Amino acid sequence: MGLLDDIAAGNAAWAATHGNRNLPNLPARNAAILTCMDHRIVPLRLLGLSVGDTHVIRNAGGRASDDAIRSLVISYKMLGTREWFVIHHTRCGMMTFTDEEMRALLRSSLEPAWRDDAGWHDHGGGGSTHGDDIDWLTFADLEQSVTDDVARIRNHPLVPARIPIYGFVYDIDTGKLSEVAAAMVASRPTA
Ligand SMILES: [Zn+2]
Structure with missing residues (x-):
């Protein structure tokens, strides 16, 4: 079973014990x-x-x-x-x-990146510069x-x-x- 099937079964189990709780719209601890x-x-x-x-x-x-x-x-x-x-x-x-590494990887490709001792890499090809204007908020x-x-x-x-x-x-x-x-x-x- 894939995740899609797992979550359907998981939700059925959750709903079976959930009951009608009728929680209020505002969070109780404010x-x-x-x-x-x-x-x-x-x-x-x-x-x-x-x-x-x-x-x-x-x-x-x-x-x-x-x-x-x-x-x-x-x-x-x-x-x-x-x-x-x-x-x-x-x-x-x-x-x-870093933000700059993120931007460079996105310019390189939209494929998933990976990291090893030498740093971040990806397979390259078909990247985008649209990440250049985004503050990625790394720290x-x-x-x-x-x-x-x-x-x-x-x-x-x-x-x-x-x-x-x-x-x-x-x-x-x-x-x-x-x-x-x-x-x-x-x-x-x-x-
Ligand atoms: Zn985190």
Whole structure:
């Protein structure tokens, strides 16, 4: 069976025990989490939360992109969240290449790339320059990326000064969450 069949069977099992929960439209814990799309992160579970508790906004790196901020502003303005958590993580794929490497690989081809001791490679042929204008939001320093993103959200003109924004690093290997002290300073409400 392929994945398509597996998820059909998996959903049937899920729905059989799901019941009619009629959860409210607003998250019960009035919070939003911005984190990475990484397959090793199950955001609510690692925080001891349950379905219905918070919004979860995910992208590559858990970065405070324009679209992540769009979701956070909707989460606050329309859906009742009152505090936000930015969680990046150890061994993030976004630390394994640079924006310039990404652009060069896309110019080379649209085929999957791979990495060995010499760096990133692909088979080449039929690439595109459309990646040149995209900010891929890669990063080299984990605590700095959390601090930068918390500050970016804090300083956004559509984000109210009173909303708390907390920055954390999640350790993929130990399962432990650590506060990023510099991000806490960056997040201090300005009013
Ligand atoms: Zn990641």
